[in-house]
Amino acid sequence: MNTMLQARQHADVAALALEGTSFVHRGQPLLTDVSLRLEGCRRTLVMGPNGAGKSLLMRLAHGLLPPSRGRVRWEGAPPRQAMVFQRPVLLKRCALDNLTYALAVNGIPWRRRRRLAREALERFGLGELARRPARVLSGGEQQRLALARAWLLEPDMLFLDEPTSALDPAAIRAVEAAVDDFHRRGTRILMSTHDLHQARRLADEVIFLCDGRLLEQADAERFFSAPATPEAAAFLRGELVG
Numbered sequence: 625m626n627t628m629l630q631a632r633q634h635a636d637v638a639a640l641a642l643e644g645t646s647f648v649h650r651g652q653p654l655l656t657d658v659s660l661r662l663e664g665c666r667r668t669l670v671m672g673p674n675g676a677g678k679s680l681l682m683r684l685a686h687g688l689l690p691p692s693r694g695r696v697r698w699e700g701a702p703p704r705q706a707m708v709f710q711r712p713v714l715l716k717r718c719a720l721d722n723l724t725y726a727l728a729v730n731g732i733p734w735r736r737r738r739r740l741a742r743e744a745l746e747r748f749g750l751g752e753l754a755r756r757p758a759r760v761l762s763g764g765e766q767q768r769l770a771l772a773r774a775w776l777l778e779p780d781m782l783f784l785d786e787p788t789s790a791l792d793p794a795a796i797r798a799v800e801a802a803v804d805d806f807h808r809r810g811t812r813i814l815m816s817t818h819d820l821h822q823a824r825r826l827a828d829e830v831i832f833l834c835d836g837r838l839l840e841q842a843d844a845e846r847f848f849s850a851p852a853t854p855e856a857a858a859f860l861r862g863e864l865v866g
């Protein structure tokens with residue numbers, strides 16, 4: 625599907641750099657001096673124990689929160705981005721209208737909106753549910769609708785914040801298949817998860833956070849076979865960390 629955009633070279637998508645990025649809330653450091661770089665169209669999985677700062681990192685990287693110190697910088701033109709949350713934010717409208725609205729906001733002529741939205745619903749297995757109010761859809765259906773909306777926006781970079789944590793195994797598989805589809809289309813992925821098996825299935829690269837600090841950014845194979853820090857090793861063994 626080539627919807628709204630001219631052909632783009634995802635390979636040319638600007639790298640994203642976090643440079644000495646910190647986030648402090650009421651005097652409490654929640655993220656401390658995080659520096660990392662995301663490039664190419666890799667799937668980077670953000671891991672770490674509860675409260676490590678995974679969601680904060682995603683929000684800072686996506687520009688939803690300003691850092692207290694340091695900076696978040698695109699090395700070139702900021703690309704088209706989308707974010708999918710654990711609990712999707714959907715309009716009080718039917719599934720189809722949630723998609724046509726997103727297309728309208730992005731300047732797609734009304735004649736094309738309905739067709740594109742229908743195609744996306746079919747693609748994500750929601751064709752039958754087009755007229756159902758989005759907010760009564762099940763958790764898995766809502767997540768697929770959020771992914772369908774992101775799909776229509778053809779992002780160069782997709783942020784997914786624990787998108788499967790409330791889903792059953794079939795719904796998890798559907799989300800992972802969608803992530804694969806985005807990846808095949810050339811979208812860079814930054815996704816947080818608690819699920820080690822999922823991270824092993826999806827990751828090209830892992831970012832490991834603990835207590836608001838970046839402890840590792842490593843190729844997935846290396847991270848899983850030989851974690852460089854005792855915290856990551858303990859986390860992979862399923863021990864309490866942080």
Ligand SMILES: Nc1ncnc2c1ncn2[C@@H]1O[C@H](COP(=O)(O)OP(=O)(O)OP(=O)(O)O)[C@@H](O)[C@H]1O
Nearest residue numbers: 649654672673674675676677678679680681786818
């Ligand atoms: N906008 C905010 N303002 C103040 N504190 C925040 C904000 N967002 C997160 N926090 C706090 O920052 C810490 C890290 O939260 P975050 O949600 O990033 O962790 P996480 O690694 O995603 O955790 P989990 O695995 O439990 O989802 C927590 O103590 C949380 O209460």
